[in-house]
Amino acid sequence: MDAKDDSQPGPTVGEVGELEVLDRIVRRLPAGDPVIGPGDDCAVLAAPDGRYVVTTDMMVHGPDFRWAWSSPEDIGWKAAATNLSDVAAMGATPTGLVIALAAPQDTPVSVLERFADGVRLAVEALAPACGVVGGDLSTSSTFTVSVTAFGDLGGRAPVLRSGAEPGDVVAVSGELGRAARGLARLFRDGVDAAGEPSRAATVASGADADSDALRQRRPVPPIADGVAAAGAGATAMLDLSDGLAIDGGRLARASRVTLDLDPTVVEEGPALHGGEDHGLLATFPPGMPLPAGFRRIGSVRERGEHDVLRGGRPVPTSGWDPYADWDGAAG
Ligand SMILES: [Mg+2]
Incomplete structure (x- = not known):
């Protein structure tokens, strides 16, 4: 176990055993209002709409997060938030989460509680x-968490990626580029002399307290804005997990259109290419007020040679890669 920011970790998962660990975790989790909740062989959720949306997302120590940079609370927050964001991106209200977690035997129980x-x-x-x-709950040499989220559409049509029409307004809810700036800060200042993520370096440099790094560790997706967008007639929507360029490209290809972003509103750099913001990208019919939370960032054109333009010029629809960026800076 290398969740190093816990100086009084207490007993480990292996010492305490699964039943007590489960008991200590479940009582800290939000109950929600299921028809049948935790403790039976399955949960039963109401589906008043007659349909439900479902999504799943996994986080693995190494590729998806580092204990040197994220606390156990951060990982719990992010695992929940990214799944809630996908539910919102369909125009649905989250109704339930199912969480599967595998931790090394020597993980302090306090880490799972956090x-x-x-x-x-x-x-x-x-x-x-x-x-x-x-x-x-299970054990593994690599800390791994998988969350599945369910949501209710409330009688509305789901908002797909494929419905954007030429002439529509392109809009976003949520801030752009902060998570990428935060991750860049961690890669720059939160590493040791060998370039490995380091808790000591992260704290000593102040990167731990950086507000953008906090956004990267604890994204704040505008969940209610997804339902508002659906109610306002959004023609297409997705959540911004890989950056405006990549995710905009996905929406453009699915809808067989080209997005033209306004260069006076969308800057080059992390706002365009940074991932993990988990805002909502949506398109709306022209000539209608945008729902609260959304701001116009461009317009939809007939499908052309490129997925995404910025002021008429093509935008590469590849993501900003912090590893590549940082390697370049170091090398
Ligand atoms: Mg998504």
Whole structure:
């Protein structure tokens, strides 16, 4: 276990055993309002719409997060928030989360309790009607968490990526580029002399307290804005997990259109190419007021040679890669 920011870690998962660990975690999680909740073989959720949306997203120590940079609370928050964001991007309201987690045997139980606290804080802040309705625990040499989220469409049509029409307005909700700036800060200042992520360097440099790095560790997706966009007639929508250029490219290809971004509103750099912001990108019919939270950033054109333009010039629809960027700076 290398969640190093816990100086009094207490007993480990292996010492305490699965049943007690589960008991200590479940009581910290948000309950929500399932028909049948945790403790039976399955949870039962209401689906008043007659359909439900479902999504899943996994986080693995190494490729997806580093203990040197993220606390257990951060990981719980982010695992919940990224899944809630995908539900919102369909125009649905999150109704339940199912969480599967595998931790090394020597993981302090307190780390899993703090993970659960992060899940609870995210749900309370972002989707208070949602709850954790079930899950599973296992062991693995690599800390791994998988969250599945369910959501209700409330009788509305789901908002797909494929519905944008030429003439539509392109709009976003949420801030652009902060998570990428935060991750760049961690890669620059939160590493040791050998270039490895380092808790000591992160704290000593102040990168730990950087507000953009906090956004990278704890994204704040505008969950309610997804339902508002659906209600306002959004023609297409997705959440910004890989950056405006890549995700805009996905929406453009699915809808068989070209997005033209306004260069006076969208700057080059992290706002265009940075990932993990988890705002919402949506298109709306022209000539109508945008729902609260959304601002215009461009317009939809007939499908051309490129997926995304900025002021008429092609935007590469590849993501900003912090590893490549940082390697370049170091080398
Ligand atoms: Mg998504």
